Amino acid sequence: MMRLSHLRFAIWASCLSHVTASSCKAPIPSIEVDVAIIGGGSSGIHAAIQLKDAGASVLVIEKKSQIGGHAETYTNPDTGIPANVGVVVFEDTKIVQTYFDRLGVATTKINPSASATQSKSYDFSLGFPIPAQSAAEAGAAQQAIANAIGAYSQNVLSKYSWIDQGYLIPEPIPEELTLPFAQFAQKYNFSALLPVMSQFNWYPGNISTIPAIYGIKNFGPGLLSSFTGEFIIPASGDTRSLYRAAATELGDSVLLNSTILHVDRQHKSYVSLIVQQPNQPPKHIKARKLIVAAPQTLKNIGSFDLSTQEHKLFSKFFSIGYVAGVANIPGLNGSLLNVGALTPYNTPVIPGSNGYQSSGSPNQFLLGVAFDNSDYTQADAEAVIRRELQTLAAVGAVPADSSQKVTFPYISDHAPFNLRVSSNEIGAGFYNELLSLEGSRNTYWTGAAFAGHNSGLIWNWNEGTVLPALKKDLGL
Ligand SMILES: Cc1cc2nc3c(=O)[nH]c(=O)nc-3n(C[C@H](O)[C@H](O)[C@H](O)COP(=O)(O)OP(=O)(O)OC[C@H]3O[C@@H](n4cnc5c(N)ncnc54)[C@H](O)[C@@H]3O)c2cc1C
The missing domain is CATH 1.10.405.20 (Guanine Nucleotide Dissociation Inhibitor; domain 1)
Known part of the structure; x- marks a missing residue:
């Protein structure tokens, strides 16, 4: 299989109807990758590392100034003691331990x-x-x-x-x-x-x-x-050590402070995104596959080119x-x-x-x-x-x-915490319909809404369902 490299090229912004008139005067930088990942939290970063290890080129598009999503740490300036404000502990499973080991983050166990x-x-x-x-x-x-x-x-x-x-x-x-x-x-x-x-x-x-x-x-x-x-925790006591290691590993394959201006999934063999970072011209990203790892609310992804079915399902959360x-x-x-x-x-x-x-x-x-x-x-x-x-x-x-x-x-x-639907929707088959979206329109879906609010479960979901299908799709 010919693998797309992290090839940079330029296309004229005037070709892209959704970009503002002023930015249409210059060529906009473009990035071509195997997989673009929207959302650099627990699910998106885990997927990026696994795909990179499988030989795929990846690009993570994160709206905030750091990766890690709910993993936030406050370090007291007087005592130097880190306090994990968001994610604290991780289930003691093989998938969790292997991920920490892969990123070289020492762990310990606690109850x-x-x-x-x-x-x-x-x-x-x-x-x-x-x-x-x-x-x-x-x-x-x-x-x-x-x-x-x-x-x-x-x-x-x-x-x-x-x-x-x-x-x-x-x-x-x-x-x-x-x-x-x-x-x-x-x-x-x-x-x-x-x-x-x-x-x-x-x-x-x-x-x-x-x-x-x-x-x-x-x-x-x-x-x-x-x-x-027992649960697994980083030996440092600082949950962010996992995401610092991931940031080092992924380097410039992460675009921070990003706003997604346009998503186009009409093409048969690729998706096209336009992403804006502060004080930079918009970037055009052409990816063979897209992973949406941002919480799937209409507020987060409603401006994408959602199909009628996607819109119907996500509006129920x-x-x-x-x-x-x-x-x-x-x-x-x-x-x-x-x-x-x-x-x-x-x-x-x-x-x-x-x-x-x-x-x-x-x-x-x-x-x-x-x-x-x-x-x-x-x-x-x-x-x-x-x-x-x-x-x-x-x-x-x-x-x-x-x-x-x-x-x-x-x-x-x-x-948004715990995206859920009503009992009636569950009984009427909401989740089976939701899962039928996987792979369609070159798009895969992951994160807490698909797996549960727990990093261990999210990484199970990635490794058990999303990534095997995506890798097969990519011929990896
Ligand atoms: C306070 C708190 C404590 C928790 N404690 C634990 C714990 O101890 N152990 C545990 O296993 N789990 C814990 N969880 C649950 C766990 O953190 C979540 O389940 C997990 O972070 C969800 O992963 P995710 O990838 O779905 O979303 P997130 O980790 O939230 O990542 C989503 C990312 O997408 C980004 N994003 C959103 N919209 C866009 C957009 N339009 N464009 C680009 N990027 C976008 C967000 O900025 C974010 O970085 C906790 C959760 C909370 C809230």
Whole structure:
């Protein structure tokens, strides 16, 4: 097979009807590659490395100033301690370990539950202290969780073992996968696990009402095995070390700060993109295949040349919200956990955070504010924290002036989080239709909407489904 090299050539911008008139006066630089990848987050960068290793030329087009998507780290300038604001741990699977090894990033293993420092529990919305359990109560609760894990593992995960590999839902679609998750949990006798599922893999949406398939996806075999065993983390403690290594590896095959001006997938054997970077002329990219690894919302990709079917499917996604950050709360020592005193399964009231977890630096805490929709601002998230601190101050859980004195040295909105569809859509075969898009119009699709919000699952999806088909298509 003749492989396209990373060949640069020039075409006259006047040939490209969608570029502004001023840029049509000069030739625009062009890049020809085997695979263009839109989105330089967890899925896009993993795909780029695998394809590069398979001998393909790749180009990653990322809208932000760094790759890594939700992997964000804040390093405290006084202590030098890194705090992973987004991605923290990775499932302990062969695919994850091989990827870290490939990028030369040293790893270690941890069990976050076992190594977590003791937290005091409060209902952050009501200001109720949640009394510590007696040894007997704690033992009984642990036993109930262990029994629930056993029931879940034996009766659910064994039945849906494909759950860690995208949404390869068998036909006919099992109706129970569309049940509200609490109802499904009652049926399979693992309700005692719901608070843990919600707290640990925060924020899964309302754990009682989300369709069962999303509840299982949130806590599949890989995650459960690491939860009861160990997770992989970079030995440096800094998640970004993975993406620094990937950036070095990919070099100028990544275009940062990019805006996609035009996507044309009408041609039989290639796709054509026009990409703008600041203070540079637009670039024309001609690629044999395209991977869309940006969250597939109409906001992100609605300006592409979507087919009627693509538009119909992507317009069905809705998302929840997640603002993650670091807060300095002067005078607070020790982590706090948010436990809903009156909510089903004691999940925190939303919008709300799941707790303030010590970042390792004095008076500094990691937090994640969850919303049940995407209709909020970062200021709304900060207001939620101030309100929680005010409530907590009234019961002496935090210093009295915390809501005034809190600062946010780093805070970032991770929306759109958890792109999902309704139970009706799941039952009507949404995912099978979604998967039928793979490969069509020289385009492959990956990322959390296709695999689940978990790097391990995304890399499973890439290596198990997307990349084998794409490589075959390329003759690799
Ligand atoms: C706060 C938080 C904590 C998490 N913690 C963990 C964890 O501990 N372990 C774990 O395994 N998973 C964790 N996850 C989940 C994991 O981070 C995500 O599942 C994963 O990052 C999703 O990968 P992705 O490639 O789909 O999207 P992303 O990683 O978000 O990457 C998408 C990329 O596309 C870019 N983009 C968007 N639109 C465009 C466009 N039009 N043009 C060009 N580029 C575009 C974005 O800027 C982004 O870089 C966490 C998620 C969040 C939000």
